[in-house]
Amino acid sequence: MSNDYKQNKRSNTDKTVQQVQQTHQLTIIETSDIHGNILPHWYGNNEAMEMGMAKLATIIHEERKKDPHLLLIDNGDLLQGTPLTYHHAKYNHHKPNPMIAISNYLQYDAAIIGNHEFNYGLPYLEQAVKESQFPWLSASTLHKETSQPYFGQPYMIKELENGCKVGILGLTTHYIPNWENPKHIKKLAFEDALQCAKKWVPVLKEKEKVDIVIVSYHGGFEKDLKTGKETEPLTGENQAYQICEEVSGIDVLLTGHQHRELIDEVHNVLIVQPGHQAQRAAKVTLQLIKNDIGWHISEKSGELLSVQGIPADPTVIKMTEPYETDTQQWLDKPIGEVANNKDMLITDPFEARIKEHPFIQFINVVQMEVSGAPISCTSLFDNRSLGFPTHITMRDVVSNYIYPNTLQVIKVSGKDIKAALEQTAAYFAPYDGRQIEVNPTYLDPKPQHYNYDMWEGIEYTIQVQRPIGKRIESITYNGKLLEMDEHYDVVMNNYRASGGGNYDMFQGKPIVKDIPLDVSEIIADYIIEKKKIDVSVNHNWKVIG
Incomplete structure (x- = not known):
């Protein structure tokens, strides 16, 4: 498996604490902006392409062999983007959603609501959430009448076998009303993602007493990662830099939406973004130690795992066959x-x-x-x-x-x-x-x-x-x-x-x-x-x- 980027980052662990009682390695795998790509080809002419969940599945299986307890998170824009998902939404939605079936098979721990999740209407998304064997997180996507998170969970807590508590907060770009068909989101309100992070990260730290905070944000960077200079108008569509800059307590920020390939550190927060179309997954590795004051990160690193040259998982191929057959027949009409x-x-x-x-x-x-x-x-x-x-x-x-x-x-x-x-x-x-x-x-x-x-x-x-x-x-x-x-x-x-x-x-x-x-x-x-x-x-x- 090819690693396109790799960069190690060390945190400033309190040097006065001398007795290290336990150590642990935590692996996080992020996918994002898959946009309905399952099979490794482009539907325009069925040309073979180095992309797709079938290839990502092989990488995920290999990573699970190394760490059976890894966290697997999708960062949004999963359900839409290919003729296969279009055909399912328009003509085949009485059948289980293929993107969800494959995500269940791969045992995702959580998924984040992306802006394209709404493209086929709210009932379609609600059915996908119902079929999922994992929670969909979005603290910033609210019920218009109650102002509560529409999909139930703003965050989730994962307690590791050693007692370390990991909090995962889900955020969605609140710029969605500027793009989406109003009928698809008429029940919803979208809270400013930056302000939402400022509200919920303290909840994770102070109320839930988590040791590690991961924010998975379907949004990208509005500023240059090195200089902090604005790279786009500050419309609110992308706020990842401001989140790193203004919200204390975040250890890792998983990002997406912009389809970029990123590994870096912004204001001591490790950030990753794995591109799009299931061409790569982002891998975060956290070295944890427990001392007199609890669990801390001693070292954190990130890399992008490319599907280039990776064989497709045969189970995913088989699961997709009925949908693919229907799609190909429809396309060639x-x-x-x-x-x-x-x-x-x-x-x-x-x-x-x-x-x-x-x-x-x-x-x-x-x-x-x-x-x-x-x-x-x-x-x-x-x-x-x-x-x-x-x-x-x-x-x-x-x-x-x-x-x-x-x-x-x-x-x-x-x-x-x-x-x-x-x-x-x-x-x-x-x-x-x-x-x-x-x-x-x-x-x-x-x-x-x-x-x-x-x-x-x-x-x-x-x-x-x-x-x-x-x-x-x-x-x-x-x-x-x-x-x-x-x-x-x-x-x-x-x-x-x-x-x-x-x-x-x-x-x-x-x-x-x-x-x-x-x-x-x-x-x-x-x-x-x-x-x-x-x-x-x-x-x-x-x-x-």
Whole structure:
């Protein structure tokens, strides 16, 4: 098993205590942002990939041989993310949840509520929690009426065989209302995760008298780990640095949400984050000693365990087979074709972002026709998106539109549209006079291609040679300059309509129409109805150096 990173950290144990009575080693394995990935392949073309719970399972079994009493914690975003989980949620939910069945098999000690846990609605999540043989923790996800933790347990206590008490506090990013379909969370309130940590960590220390405090937070870092300098707007989406900085008593902080691969120490707190798609697990090892004043950490270390080259666990493969068979049959069902024996294939994703591509125009046209809005914007979410071949299947739809977004029409001003175009134009790096390139901030700490929008219904030019924030000179609508003080109906996915991706100009705008169907279903229904779809482009926008 390959270790991508390893770093030892020692705590400042009281040197005046001379008599060490007992020692113990505690292992913690964290998974996070698995996003429904069980099998080691990508559903777009079934290409083999080094990822998936089946491979993680082999690592977990090996680690249990070393430490039968290890703590296994999932840090959130477990239930959603692949065609298999989508198919289960939409068509197969009468069967046990495959993600939960595998988690039960692997004997997880706890799971944390992630923001994508709500994507298929609260009843679906509640059923998953009911099927789980372990608690789901989230001190910050509250019942709106009672203000109590909605899923029952804000934390859990694990007492080791030697009497050492370990407290695990679960936290969830409270930014969820900015993304999620309001119908999915209407019973819920989300408490500020930082303030929640300040409230509950003392409870663990003073009331529960735990020796070790682990916080598992489905959220990431808003500041540079070394300098403390802000790396993103302090919206509250990610607060891990502030938690380390402002909340005393935490020994280990398990993080996620950002899909980063991290091992470090922030204000004497060991932090880890294992990436996404079950490509790695994070392993924390704590060396404990008991002296006259109780159990303490004498040494703590972390490493990331990669699934690269690891064989898949045959039991997980067998458990998944019925779901996989149903999914593959569904994915390969033909639903329509591109007219005139042409295609909408994307051979160069960057080229598709600087020169209008038929696939992008098609998505915008579907959004406009379904919603009735005269203006639309959408993204090419991922560089693995291949567009549509001549004969289109459900596999083609779900492998291109990979998120369970819905559509909203919101009313915005011309000024808002211009601000949004300036935000999207920041996707391009400062121009060196030679070639147009992606801004590194859209690649690190994780790729954010989904935050670059392409518009239909207006005409505009992005001039990359200009400074960021001043790259849009003019915008026209119906042949006339867009009026900054006029208001326009624009259709977009619910993530963007809520301001997601730092599009604050959209946040809180009036919702003209809410279309609750998943966009992938809308696209599929459109293709099924039309039978043949067009490939034309109108070149209403361009990017120039």
